Amino acid sequence: xxxxxxxxxxxxxxxxxxxxxxxxxxxxxxxxxxxxxxxxxxxxxxxxxxxxxxxxxxxxxxxxxxxxxxxxxxxxxxxxxxxxxxxxxxxxxxxxxxxxxxxxxxxxxxxxxxxxxxxxxxxxxxxxxxxxxxxxxxxxxxxxxxxxxxxxxxxxxxxxxxxxxxxxxxxxxxxxxxxxxxxxxxxxxxxxxxxxxxxxxxxxxxxxxxxxxxxxxxxxxxxxxxxxxxxxxxxxxxxxxxxxxxxxxxxxxxxxxxxxxxxxxxxxxxxxxxxxxxxxxxxxxxxxxxxxxxxxxxxxxxxxxxxxxxxxxxxxxxxxxxxxxxxxxxxxxxxxxxxxxxxxxxxxxxxxxxxxxxxxxxxxxxxxxxxxxxxxxxxxxxxxxxxxxxxxxxxxxxxxxxxxxxxxxxxxxxxxxxxxxxxxxxxxxxxxxx
Numbered sequence: 001x002x003x004x005x006x007x008x009x010x011x012x013x014x015x016x017x018x019x020x021x022x023x024x025x026x027x028x029x030x031x032x033x034x035x036x037x038x039x040x041x042x043x044x045x046x047x048x049x050x051x052x053x054x055x056x057x058x059x060x061x062x063x064x065x066x067x068x069x070x071x072x073x074x075x076x077x078x079x080x081x082x083x084x085x086x087x088x089x090x091x092x093x094x095x096x097x098x099x100x101x102x103x104x105x106x107x108x109x110x111x112x113x114x115x116x117x118x119x120x121x122x123x124x125x126x127x128x129x130x131x132x133x134x135x136x137x138x139x140x141x142x143x144x145x146x147x148x149x150x151x152x153x154x155x156x157x158x159x160x161x162x163x164x165x166x167x168x169x170x171x172x173x174x175x176x177x178x179x180x181x182x183x184x185x186x187x188x189x190x191x192x193x194x195x196x197x198x199x200x201x202x203x204x205x206x207x208x209x210x211x212x213x214x215x216x217x218x219x220x221x222x223x224x225x226x227x228x229x230x231x232x233x234x235x236x237x238x239x240x241x242x243x244x245x246x247x248x249x250x251x252x253x254x255x256x257x258x259x260x261x262x263x264x265x266x267x268x269x270x271x272x273x274x275x276x277x278x279x280x281x282x283x284x285x286x287x288x289x290x291x292x293x294x295x296x297x298x299x300x301x302x303x304x305x306x307x308x309x310x311x312x313x314x315x316x317x318x319x320x321x322x323x324x325x326x327x328x329x330x331x332x333x334x335x336x337x338x339x340x341x342x343x344x345x346x347x348x349x350x351x352x353x354x355x356x357x358x359x360x361x362x363x364x365x366x367x368x369x370x371x372x373x374x375x376x377x378x379x380x381x382x383x384x385x386x387x388x389x390x391x392x393x394x395x396x397x398x399x400x401x402x403x404x405x406x407x408x409x410x411x412x413x414x415x416x417x418x419x420x421x422x423x424x425x426x427x428x429x430x431x432x433x434x
Contacts, residue, residue: 013037015325016107016304023333051133113263156194162262163200172360175224216374291347
């Protein structure tokens, strides 16, 4: 018997794509889903920095996509690389075959934005993938190993560029790694005397938060020994130096371990669409979407997550964070179901449930509407919110146990350097002890 199920293709199993698929599989008589991702796992990106600093293992924050949908007959999961999208013929083109669709959801990720200085990428890796996190972990740990062998404290200068949540979390975790976890592990160097610089071009770190919480975050960072340089613009990065300018003048910091957390952007529209002339994009290459998150005139192509330029109630672009992507994924599913039924729903509206940022052990800031607080209780809220977002009961339990163990023992077991090979990363090889 001929099937009249609508074919929904979802590209990308991040938060937006995954939650859209989880909502759509509840209607097996109406919808057949194909979910495509170049990896076979869903990655919990907000905790990548903990993999990069040895607090968690990669398996703790990644979950097999097939396991999420095991036993569901109306979804096919494909591990593959989408070469392009023919939006006129309504087909998704992979390297070896094409997949037709009635509705398409595109929720691919983004990459670091070096603001026209792409040559900096090889010296200052960003943090967007598990491969990035493992590479950064290798560079950080090798810096301590090389400093121990050469007895050179200059090798313990670490620079994080970008004072948003990722930069703050990285600098705080790196400070704890050096001052708590590695403190007694070396004999020729003092690991706890590592210099960690957090550089922000703007006047404040964490600009999305109220000023009182920004000050609390700065105090917590300084307590950990992080050197916060605000209103400071990076002008050059080499293999062993970072050049910068501020109102007080120029400065050079010698460092072989520089990490980039200053900005992100998407690939150009032409990378995704064979016929993309009808779409518009912003200066970050994000596709400008309508109020219903669609990008085309037919209303059957939805752009979600980091790839979408979607605006809030006041017209401001929505941030590329997990809560936004999750709500967009759920909304797109509702929109598709309404269209199948010949119904209409209101445009997408993001409901901001609050903002959290962690600085380190017992230190975080929380902003919920008119309620602001910091310190241990904010950190505890951060822990359980992030546990709640993890996919899979086993993952929640393992990560919670890991955090509890590390909290009590002040140690981490995920501090292994897996050789010094430079594969699948695109960054220069960090110097390794001979």
